[in-house]
Amino acid sequence: xxxxxxxxxxxxxxxxxxxxxxxxxxxxxxxxxxxxxxxxxxxxxxxxxxxxxxxxxxxxxxxxxxxxxxxxxxxxxxxxxxxxxxxxxxxxxxxx
Amino acid sequence: xxxxxxxxxxxxxxxxxxxxxxxxxxxxxxxxxxxxxxxxxxxxxxxxxxxxxxxxxxxxxxxxxxxxxxxxxxxxxxxxxxxxxxxxxxxxxxxxxxxxxxxxxxxxxxxxxxxxxxxxxxxxxxxxxxxxxxxxxxxxxxxxxxxxxxxxxxxxxxxxxxxxxxxxxxxxxxxxxxxxxxxxxxxxxxxxxxxxxxxxxxxxxxxxxxxxxxxxxxxxxxxxxxxxxxxxxxxxxxxxxxxxxxxxxxxxxxx
Amino acid sequence: xxxxxxxxxxxxxxxxxxxxxxxxxxxxxxxxxxxxxxxxxxxxxxxxxxxxxxxxxxxxxxxxxxxxxxxxxxxxxxxxxxxxxxxxxxxxxxxxxxxxxxxxxxxxxxxxxxxxxxxxxxxxxxxxxxxxxxxxxxxxxxxxxxxxxxxxxxxxxxxxxxxxxxxxxxxxxxxxxxxxxxxxxxxxxxxxxxxxxxxxxxxxxxxxxxxxxxxxxxxxxxxxxxxxxxxxxxxxxxxxxxxxxxxxxxxxxxxxxxxxxxxxxxxxxxxxxxxxxxxxxxxxxxxxxxxxxxxxxxxxxxxxxxxxxxxxxxxxxxxxxxxxxxx
Numbered sequence: 148x149x150x151x152x153x154x155x156x157x158x159x160x161x162x163x164x165x166x167x168x169x170x171x172x173x174x175x176x177x178x179x180x181x182x183x184x185x186x187x188x189x190x191x192x193x194x195x196x197x198x199x200x201x202x203x204x205x206x207x208x209x210x211x212x213x214x215x216x217x218x219x220x221x222x223x224x225x226x227x228x229x230x231x232x233x234x235x236x237x238x239x240x241x242x243x
Numbered sequence: 244x245x246x247x248x249x250x251x252x253x254x255x256x257x258x259x260x261x262x263x264x265x266x267x268x269x270x271x272x273x274x275x276x277x278x279x280x281x282x283x284x285x286x287x288x289x290x291x292x293x294x295x296x297x298x299x300x301x302x303x304x305x306x307x308x309x310x311x312x313x314x315x316x317x318x319x320x321x322x323x324x325x326x327x328x329x330x331x332x333x334x335x336x337x338x339x340x341x342x343x344x345x346x347x348x349x350x351x352x353x354x355x356x357x358x359x360x361x362x363x364x365x366x367x368x369x370x371x372x373x374x375x376x377x378x379x380x381x382x383x384x385x386x387x388x389x390x391x392x393x394x395x396x397x398x399x400x401x402x403x404x405x406x407x408x409x410x411x412x413x414x415x416x417x418x419x420x421x422x423x424x425x426x427x428x429x430x431x432x433x434x435x436x437x438x439x440x441x442x443x444x445x446x447x448x449x450x451x452x453x454x455x456x457x458x459x460x461x462x463x464x465x466x467x468x469x470x471x472x473x474x475x476x477x478x479x480x481x482x483x484x485x486x487x488x489x490x491x492x493x494x495x496x497x498x
Numbered sequence: 499x500x501x502x503x504x505x506x507x508x509x510x511x512x513x514x515x516x517x518x519x520x521x522x523x524x525x526x527x528x529x530x531x532x533x534x535x536x537x538x539x540x541x542x543x544x545x546x547x548x549x550x551x552x553x554x555x556x557x558x559x560x561x562x563x564x565x566x567x568x569x570x571x572x573x574x575x576x577x578x579x580x581x582x583x584x585x586x587x588x589x590x591x592x593x594x595x596x597x598x599x600x601x602x603x604x605x606x607x608x609x610x611x612x613x614x615x616x617x618x619x620x621x622x623x624x625x626x627x628x629x630x631x632x633x634x635x636x637x638x639x640x641x642x643x644x645x646x647x648x649x650x651x652x653x654x655x656x657x658x659x660x661x662x663x664x665x666x667x668x669x670x671x672x673x674x675x676x677x678x679x680x681x682x683x684x685x686x687x688x689x690x691x692x693x694x695x696x697x698x699x700x701x702x703x704x705x706x707x708x709x710x711x712x713x714x715x716x717x718x719x720x721x722x723x724x725x726x727x728x729x730x731x732x733x734x735x736x737x738x739x740x741x742x743x744x745x746x747x748x749x750x751x752x753x754x755x756x757x758x759x760x761x762x763x764x765x766x767x768x769x770x771x772x773x774x775x776x777x778x779x780x781x782x783x784x785x786x787x788x789x790x791x792x793x794x795x796x797x798x799x800x801x802x803x804x805x806x807x808x809x810x811x812x813x814x815x816x817x818x819x820x821x822x823x824x825x
Contacts, residue, residue, distance in 0.1 A: 153601045154280070154807065156594065173657070174591040175282055176600065178806040179813060181389055186282040189289050190584055194664070213530045265569075272563045272576055276556035277791070279799025281587050284556075288580035292573055299569045316568045340802045396812060397805025404801070489567035489625055496683050498567035498625070498675070 157183040158208060159191055160201040169201050177202075252428040253366075254309045255328065256435065258318070259425075259471055261301030262329035265319060266479070267350060268294030269486055270337055279340055286386060290347070293379040300372045320490040324480050325473045332415035334470070334479045341394055341404035346412055348387035352448045353419045354380045356441035365433035388452045395456025406458055413461040418468030420445070425471075521722050526652035529595040537721050538596050541651055543612075544723060545593040546603040551615035552586035554607075554788050558622040559631060567625060574671050575628065581668070585661045592653040608793050616774060617700050619782030626679045626689035627697070632672015633742070634694075634701040638735050640665055642705065645731060650722035673742065680746040694743065695751045701739075702766075703774045705732040711771075736764050 154176040160169035172191050177183035183202040191197065211219060227233045236243045271291035278284030302315035313321075333350060337343045358380050361373035394405040420442040422430075429435035453460055469475065489498065508516070513532045520527065527533055556579050563579065566572035590600045606612040617635055622628065643665070646658040679690040706728045709715060718724035736755075743750050754767035776782065 153599055154803065156591075173588055173660075174594070175587060176280065177282065178393075178803075178810040182282075182393075182806070185286065185386055185389070189286045190282060190587055193289070193580070193584065210530060213528070213532070269564065272572070275563050275576065275579055276553075276560035276583075277795040277798070279795075279802035281553070281583055281590070283799075283802075285580055285583045285587070288576055288583070292576055292580070295569060295573050295576070299573075302569075316570075319569055320567070340799070393806050393809040394802070397809040398801070400801050401805030401808075485564050488565050493683065493685055496567075496686050498571055498678055498682075 154178045156205040157187070157202045158205050159183075159187040160203070161187075161191060161197040162199040163196060165198055169199065172196075174205060249428070249432065250308060250310075252425050253432075253434065254305055255425050256429050257301050257305035257308060257369075258328040261298045261305055261315075261318070262327050263298075263333050263350075263354075264294040264301065265298035266327070266329045266482065267333040267347075268292075268298060269482060270333065270335075271343070271347075273337055274343065287343075290383050290386065293376075293383065297372070297376045297379070300375075304368055304372065316490070320487045324475055324483060327470070327473060327475065327479060327483070329470050329479075330415065330418050331467060331470045331476050332412060332419065334476060334482060335412065335415065336478055338408065338411075339404060341401065342408040342411065344387055344390045344394065345405060345408035347383065348391050348452070349412060349416055349449065350419075351380060351384035351387050352445050353416075353441075355384050356444050356448075357438070360436045360441065364435060369434060384448075391452055391458070392456040395453070395458040402457070405456065409453070409458060410461050413463065414465040414467055417463065417466035418470060421468060421471075423471065518720075521650045521720075524650075524722075526655060527650050528652045536717070537723070540718060540721070540723060541654065542593050542596050542598050542603075544718075545589055545596075545654055546598070546606070547613050547615075549586045549589035549593060549603065550607045550612055551618065552582045552589060554614045554618045554792060555635075556582050556586075557788055557791050558618055558620070558784070559628060561622060562625065562628050565625070566628075571675070578632070578668050578671055581664050585657075585664070588657040588660060589654075592651075592657040595653045604796065608789070608796065610780070610789075613778065615704060616777045616782065617697075617704050618788060619777050619785045620696065620700055621784055623696075624689040624693060626676070626686070626693040629672050629675030629679055629690070630693040630697045632668055632670075633676050634672075634697055634739060635704070636665060636668040636672060637739065638701050638704045640669060641731050641735050641738070645724075645726040648722070648725050654723075676746055676748075680748055690746070691748055694748050698751050699770060699773070700777075702732060702735070702769050703777075705729070705735065707771070707774070708769075733763055736766050740764050 155178070156174050157177055158174050159172050161172050162169045175183065175186050175190055177186050180202065184200060187200045187202050188197075192200070223229075268291045271287050271294065274284065274287045275291075276284065278287055298319070299315050302318045306313045306315055306318055330350075332346060335342070335346060355377065358373045358377040362370055362377060364370040364373065391405065394401040396402070420438045422437045422439050426435065426437055430437050450460055467476075489496075514534055517527070517531075517533060517537075520531075527537075559575065559579050559582075563572065563576050566575050590603060593603060594600055603612065607614065617638075622631070640662065643658050643662050647655055647662060649655045649658065676690060679686040706712065709727045709729045712728065715724060715727060719727070740750065740755065752767045754765065756765055758765045777785070780786075
């Protein structure tokens with residue numbers, strides 16, 4: 148088989164239990180969405196690891212660039228006032 | 244009817260259920276490591292595992308009903324061709340991927356109908372096994388049905404192969420719906436229904452998928468049966484020779 | 499995957515230094531991160547080789563699926579081989595994150611440009627061989643793989659974690675078979691001993707050449723692709739296997755094998771390195787057969803893969819035609 152005839156790559160996300168969100172578990176090849184779902188089921192839930200599956204073609208995922216990491220995320224470090232521990236409240240006052 | 248005759252009929256009936264699953268599961272397991280793509284290798288193994296698992300449940304129950312001290316393994320590994328009760332369809336060789344998929348699809352459509360009926364069986368143990376098995380069978384039908392469509396509506400080559408597989412296997416499907424005295428007894432006892440009753444449902448389901456696959460429903464110009472009574476094709480003997488080799492060669496050994 | 503922005507322009511040496519610092523701090527490297535070309539190449543080679551081993555490894559065991567001696571053994575073995583297919587798939591996926599498509603890796607395998615574990619080039623002669631493969635070959639693989647869970651490359655480490663979790667039953671499956679054989683009839687015992695005699699040496703070779711003779715090891719260690727040396731892993735394996743063989747009442751075919759009180763490890767005889775070299779370079783008992791079987795499966799499947807692509811394409815066209823008609 149030539150590389151050109153390769154089935155596209157899909158990313159697989161699985162909800163392990165009800166109440167949890169879907170989590171990326173890996174990828175696989177499939178030529179259409181139905182096949183991707185079936186393969187995801189057979190490959191990634193053989194031990195009852197899932198309640199629900201999402202599949203998405205890898206090329207449809209837009210990822211942030213690693214080089215942008217500092218400019219995207221570091222600014223949030225300085226905003227400690229977004230966390231409850233930033234605030235001082237007296238011990239004797241409850242429910243805050 | 245005597246209780247003994249009733250029990251014997253039930254035993255025979257359970258063998259049919261178990262043998263179909265085991266022989267088809269065994270055939271699928273022959274694909275292990277040879278699938279057209281890695282993902283499909285895993286899918287076929289999954290179906291094989293489901294079927295061998297189901298066969299174990301049916302044969303366990305058969306052994307209990309028989310009450311002769313045999314267990315599922317004894318029934319699987321120590322019976323010769325004449326005592327097997329599976330359909331000719333499921334023992335047919337794998338052939339190419341199209342033959343395997345078409346064989347599977349024709350059986351899966353039947354299997355779902357059968358198990359649906361058995362979930363309402365008067366025999367609670369049968370109903371329980373059927374309730375577990377039907378979830379698997381519905382998935383099998385989805386898998387094989389999708390592949391029939393892909394192959395039929397894929398390339399010229401895949402279409403030709405799929406149509407050839409249909410022509411080659413169609414004549415074995417008649418047997419799936421031909422009721423006999425055992426089926427009649429099961430019906431009377433409320434254990435099962437006449438397989439002829441769901442022939443039309445099966446035909447509708449198959450025809451719908453074949454239509455989507457742009458494949459032609461073959462004309463019923465020939466049909467062969469006999470598996471239910473132990474009259475098999477030559478293929479079964481070779482399958483059993485391989486499957487049963489170790490327990491036959493070393494009858495005293497435990498594995 | 500598509501990247502939203504192009505990366506900044508740090509110099510190659512700065513990037514390399516930053517990369518090594520991250521590795522040293524045990525920060526995982528992810529697919530889009532900058533990495534030295536050598537790191538990428540080494541990983542693709544190692545991960546794909548690992549994946550090929552899983553896939554080729556299905557063949558020797560697969561030849562006993564249809565002869566498993568009980569229903570229980572049949573499903574166990576089939577599930578185990580199926581896991582191996584799954585593990586091959588996880589590994590190919592991990593390697594693909596480095597930019598090499600699976601088809602390219604498979605082409606490399608089929609055209610003799612990629613290697614796989616030497617162990618699968620030996621014949622599987624009796625049912626006890628299936629037990630021994632689970633016990634020793636999977637046992638050796640697990641030791642290797644646990645070390646790899648700490649590999650610096652994120653996708654590889656995560657695949658290894660999943661694989662280790664799933665493989666925990668493989669070795670038990672093998673040992674259970676060995677127990678029924680070693681404690682069974684005299685014929686079964688004979689099969690068990692014969693299997694151990696034939697698989698022991700090749701199992702030791704699974705850890706690769708001795709540390710004395712490997713050039714790549716030190717760079718791989720610095721990159722934390724490899725975390726423990728070949729010889730240390732091999733020692734760990736011997737220390738594990740010897741008491742297990744004793745329990746079975748089987749004799750390990752090595753006259754030099756003995757407990758070394760001072761080292762706290764078993765000493766063992768020199769490995770037949772010439773044989774390893776011979777088998778790795780294609781002259782093992784089953785190399786040609788294994789590759790022929792892989793290539794046949796791949797070629798027989800070509801029309802199926804093409805059909806699926808053709809159908810998907812037709813379906814896409816029909817759907818977009820229907821959308822246009824609706825608009």
